[in-house]
Amino acid sequence: MKRPLLIFLYLLLFSTPAQAFDIGGFGIGGSGILGERLEQAGQALSLASALIPISDEEEIILGKRVAARVITRYGVEDNAATTYYLNLMATAIAQRSDRPDIPYHVAILATDDVNAYACPGGYIFLTRGVLDMVRDEAELAAVLAHEISHVTERHIVTALRNSKLMQVGTDGAAAAFRTPGPLLDQMTSFATDALFEGLNKSDEYDSDQKAVEYLDRLGYDYPAMFDVLELLESRRKQGATKVLSKTHPSPKTRIKKLKIATRKLSLEEPTGIRMPNRFAQHISSPEKDTS
Amino acid sequence: MRLIIITALMLGLSGTALADDASYYIGARSGADVFASPNKRTEITAHLPRKSSITILEKRRGWWKIETTDTADRVSGWVFEGAVRKQYQTTRSKKKSSFFSGFASLFRSPEPPRKTAVLGVRGLEDNGVASAERAATEQANKIVKWMDTLDVPDDAVASFIDEGDLNP
Numbered sequence: 344m345k346r347p348l349l350i351f352l353y354l355l356l357f358s359t360p361a362q363a364f365d366i367g368g369f370g371i372g373g374s375g376i377l378g379e380r381l382e383q384a385g386q387a388l389s390l391a392s393a394l395i396p397i398s399d400e401e402e403i404i405l406g407k408r409v410a411a412r413v414i415t416r417y418g419v420e421d422n423a424a425t426t427y428y429l430n431l432m433a434t435a436i437a438q439r440s441d442r443p444d445i446p447y448h449v450a451i452l453a454t455d456d457v458n459a460y461a462c463p464g465g466y467i468f469l470t471r472g473v474l475d476m477v478r479d480e481a482e483l484a485a486v487l488a489h490e491i492s493h494v495t496e497r498h499i500v501t502a503l504r505n506s507k508l509m510q511v512g513t514d515g516a517a518a519a520f521r522t523p524g525p526l527l528d529q530m531t532s533f534a535t536d537a538l539f540e541g542l543n544k545s546d547e548y549d550s551d552q553k554a555v556e557y558l559d560r561l562g563y564d565y566p567a568m569f570d571v572l573e574l575l576e577s578r579r580k581q582g583a584t585k586v587l588s589k590t591h592p593s594p595k596t597r598i599k600k601l602k603i604a605t606r607k608l609s610l611e612e613p614t615g616i617r618m619p620n621r622f623a624q625h626i627s628s629p630e631k632d633t634s
Numbered sequence: 635m636r637l638i639i640i641t642a643l644m645l646g647l648s649g650t651a652l653a654d655d656a657s658y659y660i661g662a663r664s665g666a667d668v669f670a671s672p673n674k675r676t677e678i679t680a681h682l683p684r685k686s687s688i689t690i691l692e693k694r695r696g697w698w699k700i701e702t703t704d705t706a707d708r709v710s711g712w713v714f715e716g717a718v719r720k721q722y723q724t725t726r727s728k729k730k731s732s733f734f735s736g737f738a739s740l741f742r743s744p745e746p747p748r749k750t751a752v753l754g755v756r757g758l759e760d761n762g763v764a765s766a767e768r769a770a771t772e773q774a775n776k777i778v779k780w781m782d783t784l785d786v787p788d789d790a791v792a793s794f795i796d797e798g799d800l801n802p
Contacts, residue, residue: 410781411774419777430784431794438791439801448781466781480798560719562801609716611662618798 395509397500399445399464401520405500406464408531409538413452413460413468416539420451420471428625429487432480433467436488439560441553442495449487457575457584459486460538461493463500472583474626476574480618481567483626485554489568492553498546499537506533541590551597552604559610566613572598658700660686661719661801668711672697680709685802688718719801 397405420426429449437447447465452458457472467490477483493499503509508529509516519526551568558565576594578584591597660666660682668680672694682688682702691710692699698718701710795802 407775407778407782410778411771414774414777415770426784427786431786431791434786434791435795435800446782446785448784450777450781450784466778560801561795562799616799621798 395504395513395516397504397516401517402497402500403445403464404520405503405527405530405534406462406466408527409462409499409534410466410468412531412535413462413466413538414450417452417454417468417470420453422451422627425474425626426451429469429483432484433487433491436484436491436557436561437465437495440488440491440495440557445494447491447494455583456586457578458587459490461490461499462538463494463497463534465491465494467491467494476578476583477571478574478619478622479567480622481558481563481616482571482574483622484558484561484563485565485568485571488554488557489550489571492550492557493542493546496546496549496553498542498550499534502537502542503530503533508533539590544592547591548597548600548604551601552608555601555605555610556608559608562614562616564613564615564617565605565610567617569598569601572601657703658688658690658718659802660684660688660713660717662717666713666717668700668709668713669697670711672699672712676712679711682709682713688713690718 426449429451430447433447433449437443445465447467449467449469451474452460452468452470454470455472455475456470457476458470459473460468462468467487469486469490473486474483477486508526511519511526515526519530551572555565555568558568572594575584575587576598579588579594592600662684665681665683665686667678668682670676670679686702687704688700689703690698691701693715694712696715697712698715699710699712700718702708792802794800
């Protein structure tokens, strides 16, 4: 490579405003609600803050606090049998994910709204509404795999790392996790807002694609991911996905993007493994649960 | 610079001998043909069914030299990279789950609620609101702690995968 070209590339790289580094999709140009909020608030990203690490342990500390806020908002369903089934499936998926070394735990939120949440550190919530919507185990696995991938791809953590909150520097951030105080409260609020107000659209597309990959690795029929999106579209028309529709791109667009993305993946032939019977055996509503 | 690129290319294209402790298996639904050398036009020496456990001996441009580990008649040769899957193993604690015991105690109350920790603070005085919020947060924290106990044992996950005919 010629030296002038190298110099030109160097200048190009380092003269670009920091905001243009859309790490995790939360930079300027991010189309998600949180991305817009960051932009409005002038919380410009900086390359320096992007370097501040958040360890798995710190992420789990944050995740516990965010999970508590999710539980406070919706309540958790007392349904041990179904919860156990969900945790079995989540563990199986997570073991084949790109981040198998942290624990993943799932609980059911007591709301009929169709939605799911992935808190940092592996705390996953599916609503009763989404459990009642899916028709077989592969579709349920698709929902879980999508949520797990938000954790494996560290979407919320990346947004946090690039936020103004991390301008305290590495030591400041580490201290905040060691000794809970106002900064950790702010981080928790930031992460909770990201969860409730929506991630960047690109993160959702990314998680759809990862979900297909995880389903394929485990051997579930990965077209189930498309079927879930079709279901979401039909529920959206019925008005059953009001919260989800505010925080996610439209299912139609997600299907379109996912079709393009999956063409680039080297996937096995779909296995056809759907398991509607095992699903029916384990998914019970709280009224039917005898535990 | 050109020399560096050529060297890098040569390193990338040449075969890689492996000292990999991870375990692998044939993941393709139809199994995998084993070839005498890393070339589709060479002789097919064996066919391995799906889920055959294998050891990777060498990797070369989309071909993996393998040796079976789970058959009496040991097979070795070259298979397409795409037919091979890594056997994922959790590094997490293998402690037995306290799943059901923890759950029951969490929700125990004189009138066991089916739904818990839902805030119901409307109409309360200010200090009543604060105390209700505190109680809800406390209950939510307890539920998070309970979630931490939801580890499922490895053998249960293995059975779950096996019964579903999923990839081990």
